[in-house]
Amino acid sequence: MEFLGGIESFGSATLGYLLPFLFVLTTVVFFHELGHFLVARWCGVGVRVFSIGFGPELIGFNDRRGTRWRISAIPLGGYVKFHGDEGEASTPDRPALARMSEAERSTTFAAKTVWQRAAIVAAGPIANFILAIAIFAALFTLYGRETTSARVDTIVPGTAAERAGFQPGDTVVAIDGAPVSSFNDLQRIVSGSAGSDLAITVERQGGTVTLHATPELREVRDRFGNVHRIAQLGLSRTNDPSSIVVERFDLPQAIVLGAEETWFVVARTGVYLRDVLIGRESADQLGGPIRVAQVSGQVATLGFTALIHLAAVLSVSIGLINLFPIPMLDGGHLLFYLIEAVRGRPLSERAQDIGFRIGLAAVLMLMLFTTWNDIIHLSSL
Known part of the structure; x- marks a missing residue:
């Protein structure tokens, strides 16, 4: 009986962390990818897949424009795959592009101007900031x-x-x-x-x-x-x-305060990262998915309002991180587009490939580091 009670307790605790975590992360990821999706459609780019999560599809459907909307098995992010892309990282499928007619190629991400591509990429982080402002504004309006x-x-x-x-x-x-x-x-x-x-x-x-x-x-x-x-x-x-x-605040006041609250999270994050770089702060405060899941479960015990507030803070953090000039992240793509705009032509395929490999390594090392921090954090509780 004690064994069965332990299993039940473990299952309840797992659900207590997992469900709030999935709610918070899915909300933030959905709006991030929706930003990419909407601006891509506005620029005339065909969207093949809109996925919440990675890996095998769990459930999905096709809309009338042929986009596959799906929820995938690994709920640690998401992606939008455009027409002409090779994979989830928006790298162009060059052999496929070469076989396309001019009309088909015109709807690909790679065929758009550098400014259109930059707008599509920047729309994801911008959507995160807009979501945060909207949540903060709603809380200020409803609860003061x-x-x-x-x-x-x-x-x-x-x-x-x-x-x-x-x-x-x-x-x-x-x-x-x-x-x-x-x-x-x-x-x-x-x-x-x-x-x-x-x-x-x-x-x-x-x-x-x-x-x-x-x-x-x-x-x-x-x-x-x-x-x-x-x-x-x-x-x-x-x-x-x-x-x-x-x-108490009316809606216009609340929106201004929501923007100020969003900027505060950005500024506070920037100060912390600066202090880490100059050695004034320790990097052990950086957390990964395990920490986010733990905090989500803890905050959920305080009520739905607190959980929504956490979603706003996390949305700002994800938007900001994605703007870091690291290949594989949105900021890395924007850096390449800036170089292309200045040079008048894109970097060579080899240079971009090397950049993406470096970016992938950096992202993987960051994930390993934050996961290790999470494990150390949990063991100290």
Whole structure:
């Protein structure tokens, strides 16, 4: 009976992680590929396959234009295969192109101008950013935004805040000249400023004082036991209910805030990657599919709203990663098209082939590295 109970518990836990993971990833991948698909159709490119996932087809159908819409067995991405493509990576099938009539060739991806090809490729990441903005805007419209006064309640001993001279009751009004209207604003600015000297203006006893403090990276454990390294000053907010406000927004305001939230995720990711490159941060915070599945399952326990918010954040991350100038990714294709536009002709087939091989190796190494990080992360819980 204990054995059967263990199997049931394992199955429930697996479904608890797998279903939210599939929902989040499928949503993000679908909109990414839909961006490629819609702009390709607009540019007159024939689309042979629209696939969510890789490998053998599980289920699918053909639309009236001959596109095969399919769900495949390996749910770790997706692709759009255009007319004249050799495979999922949008490499041209040159022997097939040579056999086509002029009319057939005109509907292939390879036959389009460099600007049309660039637009088709860029449409995937752009669709991810649009999806994120739409989700954030919907959440701001439907649920509003809870904010807390930037009033300091306590100072953690031995931290940058104590050394800078913060006092309970101080209210932060600006950091490096940027206005601060809530404790959320304060946290966001500080979290991306590890090791940077900040000029912080506070209201104190009817006047203003400027303090200088340098946020320090500290390990913080969330409610699920996951450890994150976040730059902090060592301040805690007030718990006074009167300081908590729920702001409501109409749709135009929500769209602007959604764009700002999307940019914040992009900027925060960029700061983290910069810090990894200069040695200020460790790369162990980079996660792969296992981590995404784990976080999806954990966030799903907080409700559908939290899961949708995670989908928006993941959509920004996937859009941003795909813009990296690495062959095999959308950014690598865009780099080749930029070189083609400058030179007036594309790179040689050999140069492109070498680039794609290097890109494939880089992507595989990144996948292995993030998977290893995921395993180490799980073993530490």
